[in-house]
Amino acid sequence: MIKRLKVRAEGLRTEIMAIYFAYRDPRTPWLAKVLALLVAAYALSPIDLIPDFIPVLGYLDDLIIVPAGIALVLRMIPEEVMARARGKALTVREGSGGIPWLGALIVVIAWLVLLLILTWLVLQNIHKPA
DSSP states (O other), X not given: OHHHHHHHHHHHHHHHHHHHHHHTSTXXXXXXXXXXXXXXXXXXXXXXXXXXXXXXXXXXXHHHHHHHHHHHHHHHSOHHHHHHHHHHHHHHHHTTOOHHHHHHHHHHHXXXXXXXXXXXXXXXXXXXXX
């Protein structure tokens, strides 16, 4: 059973990478690109809707939201684009495998920028007289 889960997890990683390559393809519709970006950001993000330390529910959102988002994105991207993107993803997974680190770094930087903007907005509103 654990081996089967590992195989499925590897397949999911390959699909996420393929979605990244499809996102960069000009034939991909803009709505699919936006959704692909959101799904990838959520999959790579250290912040979840339900924190992982909550028993069962913490991992349940990852087991439902990410695959559902991937399935929706896959329906929106043309099949020929996905076929080419999957080929690229398999090549990268067999080679260097450097793309996931870049994606994770981008997501962490985006969260830090968002946190800084939020902090700035809160500090601006704290010092305003009512």
